Amino acid sequence: EMQLLESGGGLVQPGGSLRLSCAASGFTFSSYAKTWVRQAPGKGLEWVSVISSNGDKTYYADSVKGRFTISRDNSKNTLYLQMNSLRAEDTAVYYCARALRSDYYYFVVWGQGTLVTVPS
Amino acid sequence: EIVLTQSPATLSLSPGERATLSCRASQSVRNFLAWFQQKPGQAPRLLIYDASNRATGIPARFSGSGSATDFTLTISSLEPEDFAIYYCQQIYSWPLTFGGGTKVEIK
Numbered sequence: 204e205m206q207l208l209e210s211g212g213g214l215v216q217p218g219g220s221l222r223l224s225c226a227a228s229g230f231t232f233s234s235y236a237k238t239w240v241r242q243a244p245g246k247g248l249e250w251v252s253v254i255s256s257n258g259d260k261t262y263y264a265d266s267v268k269g270r271f272t273i274s275r276d277n278s279k280n281t282l283y284l285q286m287n288s289l290r291a292e293d294t295a296v297y298y299c300a301r302a303l304r305s306d307y308y309y310f311v312v313w314g315q316g317t318l319v320t321v322p323s
Numbered sequence: 324e325i326v327l328t329q330s331p332a333t334l335s336l337s338p339g340e341r342a343t344l345s346c347r348a349s350q351s352v353r354n355f356l357a358w359f360q361q362k363p364g365q366a367p368r369l370l371i372y373d374a375s376n377r378a379t380g381i382p383a384r385f386s387g388s389g390s391a392t393d394f395t396l397t398i399s400s401l402e403p404e405d406f407a408i409y410y411c412q413q414i415y416s417w418p419l420t421f422g423g424g425t426k427v428e429i430k
Contacts, residue, residue: 313366
């Protein structure tokens, strides 16, 4: 069974840092692009970042550009999101997801999410 | 940035009825559009990609249509498990964007 499991969320003060992890199993991790999508409490979905299947391309939403960094460790089958200079508006459940095919950026396998809280 | 506008915001229907959800893009996304379903406390679930292709395991009562700027998700006959929030998403250009969602609720 294909699975993604996020971890690393929690309460962090404004200006602080946090690193989210997303552990994958049940598929060839290195073959697919991955993404982070977030959802503020009671709000809709917001795309955050993508890393290509071979890791050579990364893309970010303007709202996190320069503060967040996406990366992957194929040897550990793990995706990361390093979040710096956190703001209250970064409070959300963060989901990781896997692309439908290689670098075809429809995301079909999703984790259960991890909550990041940055108080105002 | 491509803005996706979904309508209506809320759709109140009974089981067995047909649901028609709209997603309009601020500029053409060709057919690079997906639909997701999300239930409370759950991750999104991919229903439709490339505007009209059902993802694996998605029932035939879900269908997608449209191209360029106007897209529709149709649920032919609502089942109790279909009451949820539905989002469209474009992958045509960066940044990837989602619509604001349509809530399908029980009338």
